[in-house]
Amino acid sequence: MDQSQRHHWRWNVDPVWESFSGMVEEAWHGENAQNDFARAKHLRSALSFASTSLEAFSNRCMREWLEQQNSPEEQIYGKLKKASLREKLNNWPAEFCGRRRDVDFPALKLFYVVADYHDLRNELIHPKDKDHSIYDRLDGLQAQELVNTVSQIIVSICEAQRTIYPYWILGWNFVGFNGDPSWPCVLPTSEFVHTMARMGFLKPEEAFDYEASIAWQTRYLGSRQGFYELRAALHDFPEDISPYVDFGWGPVPRLCRHWWDRELILGSVPRSQARRSSPA
Numbered sequence: 001m002d003q004s005q006r007h008h009w010r011w012n013v014d015p016v017w018e019s020f021s022g023m024v025e026e027a028w029h030g031e032n033a034q035n036d037f038a039r040a041k042h043l044r045s046a047l048s049f050a051s052t053s054l055e056a057f058s059n060r061c062m063r064e065w066l067e068q069q070n071s072p073e074e075q076i077y078g079k080l081k082k083a084s085l086r087e088k089l090n091n092w093p094a095e096f097c098g099r100r101r102d103v104d105f106p107a108l109k110l111f112y113v114v115a116d117y118h119d120l121r122n123e124l125i126h127p128k129d130k131d132h133s134i135y136d137r138l139d140g141l142q143a144q145e146l147v148n149t150v151s152q153i154i155v156s157i158c159e160a161q162r163t164i165y166p167y168w169i170l171g172w173n174f175v176g177f178n179g180d181p182s183w184p185c186v187l188p189t190s191e192f193v194h195t196m197a198r199m200g201f202l203k204p205e206e207a208f209d210y211e212a213s214i215a216w217q218t219r220y221l222g223s224r225q226g227f228y229e230l231r232a233a234l235h236d237f238p239e240d241i242s243p244y245v246d247f248g249w250g251p252v253p254r255l256c257r258h259w260w261d262r263e264l265i266l267g268s269v270p271r272s273q274a275r276r277s278s279p280a
Contacts, residue, residue, distance in 0.1 A: 003270070015056040017168055017186045023049035024171050025152065025260045027143035043141055045076055047121035050150050051085060054114065058088035065096035082145050083119065087110045089153075097160040110153055117146055124271055147171070155227045164221035167192040170231055175241075175265055176253035182262040185253055189217060194253045201233065241268050 023046050030042035059080045066076045083092070089111040111118075120137055153170050158165040167189060174195075177185035193216060197207035206212040220226040234257075239266065242255040251269075258264055 012185050014186050016053055017166065019056055020150065020154075020232060021168065021173060021184065021259075023053055024147055028258070028260075030141075030143045031078050040135065040138055042123075043138055043143060044205060046143055047117055047141075048144055050114070051121055051152060051276065052117055054090060054153065054227075055085050057146060057157070058085075058092055060097045061157065062088070062092050071142060086115075086188065089114070092162065093157055097157065101202045102195035110156075113153060114149060117149070124243070128277075151227070151231075152224065155224050160225050162222075164217050165227060170234055172234060172255050172257055173259040174253040175256050175259050176251060179250075181251065181254075181264040182259075184259050186223070187253060189221070191253070193217065193254070194216075198243050199237065199239075209250065210218075240264060244270055 015240070019242075026042045026049060030039050030046055033039035033042055062080060063076055066079070090109050093110065123137075147277035151171075153198055155165045168186065173184045174187050174191070175182050175184050177183040188214070189193075193202070193213050194203060194204075194207045197204045202212075202216050220230045240257040244254065246253050246275060254265075254268075257264060
């Protein structure tokens with residue numbers, strides 16, 4: 001087989017998740033930076049991750065839709081490669097979501113919601129001004145508003161597709177991959193539901209009951225309203241990480257608010273388990 005035709009797959013890889021998570025982390029560091037240099041560095045990264053996460057998400061939705069139409073790979077790859085981000089956000093949702101009466105994507109013009117962010121990102125990468133005006137614009141960037149905007153666009157598209165949005169759009173991530181308690185990982189929605197039960201957001205028996213679990217997912221992961229409610233509830237959750245649980249074969253991955261904070265994660269492991277949980 002030609003080397004260029006071979007496929008390569010890995011565990012714990014998802015371009016949309018990686019870029020979106022990168023944006024969340026960099027936005028937090030930008031808001032909590034100790035000086036202007038650090039803040040500008042993190043905000044530039046957050047802007048870049050915002051664009052790549054939206055483009056990766058649009059590409060995924062279009063690929064899945066074209067594959068359902070039995071389109072050849074050459075056609076799929078060509079469409080994904082040639083279209084601009086503006087076209088992907090403004091025109092593609094009407095294709096892969098279908099035209100629904102409750103959501104008029106051509107009128108919504110999603111690109112214009114993020115146009116200022118995207119323009120700022122491009123100007124920072126390819127500066128053209130004589131002076132430092134671009135930094136004045138960067139100073140005015142509200143990092144959390146950037147995260148909220150990207151989140152709401154992805155959730156809106158998922159709602160129009162009648163699918164649940166990925167749990168990590170809420171900004172929390174699982175940690176505990178490959179024997180490392182602080183290694184972020186992407187897990188199935190069912191694992192998110194069980195962890196939410198351990199955090200008190202639903203009864204444990206509901207997480208194990210298929211119909212109850214699906215009903216909970218539909219309620220909180222299937223709409224913008226559910227997203228707003230669950231995001232607010234997680235914002236008020238008193239801990240930054242879900243409870244430590246070990247069923248005998250090792251600790252299960254834990255949901256964490258500041259999943260990039262290794263010290264926080266390791267400090268939450270019970271002392272009796274700390275040595276066992278630490279990677280060799």
